[in-house]
Amino acid sequence: MKIIAVGLNYKEHVVEMGLAVPEEPVFFLMPETSILPKKQPFYYPEFSKKVQYEVELVVKINRLGKYIEEKFAHRYYDEIGVGIDFTARDIQNDLMKKGLPWEKSKAFDGSAPVGKFIKKENLPPVNNIVFHLEQNGKIVQAGNSGSMIFSIDKIISYVSQFFTLKIGDIIFTGTPVGVGDIQIGDALKAYIGDQELLSVDIK
Numbered sequence: 001m002k003i004i005a006v007g008l009n010y011k012e013h014v015v016e017m018g019l020a021v022p023e024e025p026v027f028f029l030m031p032e033t034s035i036l037p038k039k040q041p042f043y044y045p046e047f048s049k050k051v052q053y054e055v056e057l058v059v060k061i062n063r064l065g066k067y068i069e070e071k072f073a074h075r076y077y078d079e080i081g082v083g084i085d086f087t088a089r090d091i092q093n094d095l096m097k098k099g100l101p102w103e104k105s106k107a108f109d110g111s112a113p114v115g116k117f118i119k120k121e122n123l124p125p126v127n128n129i130v131f132h133l134e135q136n137g138k139i140v141q142a143g144n145s146g147s148m149i150f151s152i153d154k155i156i157s158y159v160s161q162f163f164t165l166k167i168g169d170i171i172f173t174g175t176p177v178g179v180g181d182i183q184i185g186d187a188l189k190a191y192i193g194d195q196e197l198l199s200v201d202i203k
């Protein structure tokens, strides 16, 4: 199983990062060890002083595919959920400055909690899914899949030109504006609509 994570997929988030809007999807891979086991807390890693949350819609691939045409991409997933792409921002900024890969800041153990999935038929249309993140009961990020620069179907089509997608692969589809720091003791909860799908305590 592999995890594909799209970066810079919401315009206002690209602006808050001080970067240029990408012309093609930007993505990186995470190993399966980056999945935070269910119900386990996230332990603040010792190697960073600035870990940030990024709430994202996540898509689970349910068919093997390569060179998937965008118009057929909807056939390759039937469940959507939410995840948090925890990012050691201090390390990422340093790596970006040096033009180095991001994985150390993005793909470390437990950096990718993934919540419960919902069947597509029980969700609004894929281009109009609202989701949000609460930090200690306060909404800190809110997004709508309709604001993605590259749609879920476009991402699947694009990524599959390079990587065979397999059953069970997970795609993080990018975070909306409002990324922020986590602190030890925080309680994070992520929702699609008003359904809580993911809860993570920071220790």
Ligand code: MG
Pocket (backbone or CB within 6 Å): 005, 006, 007, 054, 056, 085, 172, 174, 175
């Ligand atoms: Mg992200």
